Amino acid sequence: MIVANWKMIGSLQANMELVQAILKHYRHRSNIRCVLCPPSIYLPQLQALLKHSPLLLGAQNVSEIAQGARTGEIAASMLKEFACQYVLVGHSERRQYAAETDEQILAKCLQAHHHDLTPILCIGETLEQRTQGRTFEVIAKQLTSVLPLIKNEPTAEVVIAYEPVWAIGTKMAASPEEVQTVHHWIRQHIAQLNGPAAQNLTILYGGSVQPDNAKALFAMPDIDGGLVGRASLHADDFIGIISCITSL
Numbered sequence: 001m002i003v004a005n006w007k008m009i010g011s012l013q014a015n016m017e018l019v020q021a022i023l024k025h026y027r028h029r030s031n032i033r034c035v036l037c038p039p040s041i042y043l044p045q046l047q048a049l050l051k052h053s054p055l056l057l058g059a060q061n062v063s064e065i066a067q068g069a070r071t072g073e074i075a076a077s078m079l080k081e082f083a084c085q086y087v088l089v090g091h092s093e094r095r096q097y098a099a100e101t102d103e104q105i106l107a108k109c110l111q112a113h114h115h116d117l118t119p120i121l122c123i124g125e126t127l128e129q130r131t132q133g134r135t136f137e138v139i140a141k142q143l144t145s146v147l148p149l150i151k152n153e154p155t156a157e158v159v160i161a162y163e164p165v166w167a168i169g170t171k172m173a174a175s176p177e178e179v180q181t182v183h184h185w186i187r188q189h190i191a192q193l194n195g196p197a198a199q200n201l202t203i204l205y206g207g208s209v210q211p212d213n214a215k216a217l218f219a220m221p222d223i224d225g226g227l228v229g230r231a232s233l234h235a236d237d238f239i240g241i242i243s244c245i246t247s248l
């Protein structure tokens, strides 16, 4: 699975050109899911552009409540109306700039699930937490946001994106071996609650994924794909990353 996180970047014109360029070179394989997550205001545009294409649509955030007095927020039911199938939840930029807590992130995951959207839960430690040797403690806490879903609804689909904060937006991707260790730990952690769900769980890596490091990352047994920021805004790079999966 490859997920493009466009963050707060784009315009009507640029989005159209990017999607057209991606679709021109995209070779679909039914066992690979490719999801584009534009800024929410462009979801209707992307819904139209992706119609009849194999690319799927996702949002970057969802409200923690079903509807009501939450100025500026967007409900899961609204995302669903614009053909979203996925939603990023708890991205580190939202944890940092919107002060999202694990409790809110849990509520967002439940909202998404309730409206038949698959939450892509983003987790990851900061550089400071890593140097203090707290990586597993931090991600264990962040993972609690999906545990009720995995425990109480064993068939609920969730995707985990491990994104070490220090690797996002830098040139410093984590090494494939480091990522594999963490992904393996995540799968074991989930397996304690639900063995079959852990086996089928999609665990993505995010943080400076580029065409030149993607293949080694995706070759690892517990890395099931990538959450891609900057490189997803350049059709050549994005297609290059997707072909790293298809050529494995």
Ligand code: PGA
Residues within 6 Å of the ligand: 005, 163, 167, 168, 169, 170, 206, 207, 208, 209, 227, 228, 229, 230, 231
């Ligand atoms: P990056 O961003 O690929 O630009 O490092 C990844 C992300 O924030 O999801």
